[in-house]
Amino acid sequence: MPRFGKIDLSIIKAAGFRYDSSINPTLIPGRYNNLFSQRNIYLDINSNLIEIPVSVSPLIRFPLFWLSFKNLPLFIYQYFCNSVLRKDQFLHLYFHPWEFARIGQFNIPGYIKRPDGDRYTSKFERLLYYLERKGEFVTVSEFLGNYQF
Numbered sequence: 001m002p003r004f005g006k007i008d009l010s011i012i013k014a015a016g017f018r019y020d021s022s023i024n025p026t027l028i029p030g031r032y033n034n035l036f037s038q039r040n041i042y043l044d045i046n047s048n049l050i051e052i053p054v055s056v057s058p059l060i061r062f063p064l065f066w067l068s069f070k071n072l073p074l075f076i077y078q079y080f081c082n083s084v085l086r087k088d089q090f091l092h093l094y095f096h097p098w099e100f101a102r103i104g105q106f107n108i109p110g111y112i113k114r115p116d117g118d119r120y121t122s123k124f125e126r127l128l129y130y131l132e133r134k135g136e137f138v139t140v141s142e143f144l145g146n147y148q149f
Helices: 009-014 066-071 074-088 117-132 140-146
Strands: 042-044 049-051
Touching (some): 066 074, 066 117
Antiparallel strands (some): 042 049
16 A cells, blocks of 8 residues: 555455555654554454565564665665564565656655665665575565465
């Protein structure tokens, strides 16, 4: 769901989907407070839909989303990713296509637009290279095919 808005999961299930990923189990002031949501995969018993929350760090639930990737030094973001992999045995991240564009000329805050373009793409490639050594990249469907509840 855009901006991780609340949605009736029965509608998602009725549309033929097996899973939802509209939970970011952290606190984003002014957006949502999901600190008490489960941070691992679970079956929603009301909708019979699999819920796959976006990864957050264990304990402090630091969000591993596009904005933290943009603003943290890469080695810190990698540290958080590694802590999730050790604890959960999987990592579920999301990025937007527009983040890779050159957006520096737009009138938006610097913490949103920098880095951009080639600098952002290079940082992302370094993250992928790091994560490739930690595990295997698969689609959500492939992952769920092997997941045991």
